[in-house]
Amino acid sequence: MMDLLGYGAFFLTTALIFSLISLGLNLQWGLTGLFNVGLAGFVAIGAYTSAILTTPDDPARLGGFGMPILIGWLGAMVVTCIAAGITGVATLRLKSDYLAITTFGVAVVVQLVALNSQPLTGGAFGIGFIPRPFGGLAETPLLFNLSNLAIVAIVTLAVYLALEHLSHSPWGRVLKALREDERAAISLGKSARFYRVQAFAVGGAIMGLAGAVQAHFIGFIAPDNYVPTLTFQVWVMLIVGGSGSNKGAVIGSILVWAIWAGSGALTSVLFSPEQQARAASLQIVAIGVMLCVILLVRPNGLFGDMPRRLRFGKRAKTQAAEGSNGP
DSSP states (O other): OHHHHHHHHHHHHHHHHHHHHHHHHIIIIIITOOOOOOHHHHHHHHHHHHHHHHSOOOTTSSOOOOOOHHHHHHHHHHHHHHHHHHHHHHHTTSOHHHHHHHHHHHHHHHHHHHHHOHHHHOGGGOBOOOOOTTGGGTTSHHHHHHHHHHHHHHHHHHHHHHHHHHHTSHHHHHHHHHHHOHHHHHHTTOOHHHHHHHHHHHHHHHHHHHHHHHHHHHSOBOGGGGSHHHHHHHHHHHHHHOTTOHHHHHHHHHHHHHHHHHHHHHHHHHSOTTTHHHHTHHHHHHHHHHHHHHHHHOTTOSSSOOOOOOOSSHHHHHHHHHHHHOO
């Protein structure tokens, strides 16, 4: 029972970290309409920034300043915000698929830099000995996982409430206006590029924070952690939960991660160790099937806006009669 409770805390912690990334993507795509498929790069920037700031001194690479974890998280947000802002200034003139290709290229560049800049990032060996919150409780897995779950839940709740406030503020309404009708928003004197760069930078900062939180939760990072599969997972989480809904970003992340983790556990039971490498692709199949089913039933996601449908009965007959009497 204690082991099951500890695993549940570990599972929810991981799911909430994905929720943070989804919240950042929801600000960029769901609220502003910016098609970012390079989010793995911004998560990596946040993780490496916090790791460099907080790890102990290491003669093999630059950094190792031994700063507190909170300073590492703040530094990760600042650096990722600047990187996302620069990327936004350079790329947000592009539209839809061209923007997607460009942001994907940025993510590839970040991963290659992390892989080849060994004096800075440790190269393929990554960075270890990243301080973990409540590291003294590591010998008691249940308390350690529950303590980390509490921290990640507080961070996720704070980001969620902040984004809810921003989405209902005048700033958020401008972003929605740009997403729905850019020309109409510009005609009212709003600078489309200025607001989009802001949204892209803030969303990137949230992704960087998620990367930093994940790095300190695991205690080790490497370039292999930030492959395109991460981008695929987060996009599916947002689509399933409902683009444009912060609640959907959180619930969709938990649901998709449950299916991902559950399918991984199922393949380890059903297949022999020699076949598990091939069977791992069934995880992506399971996510794809779930995505198709949800989009068929709820085209806008679980918490997205649903188009209104005519109801059968007296109300439908009334509307039909009004239509027949029209010109």
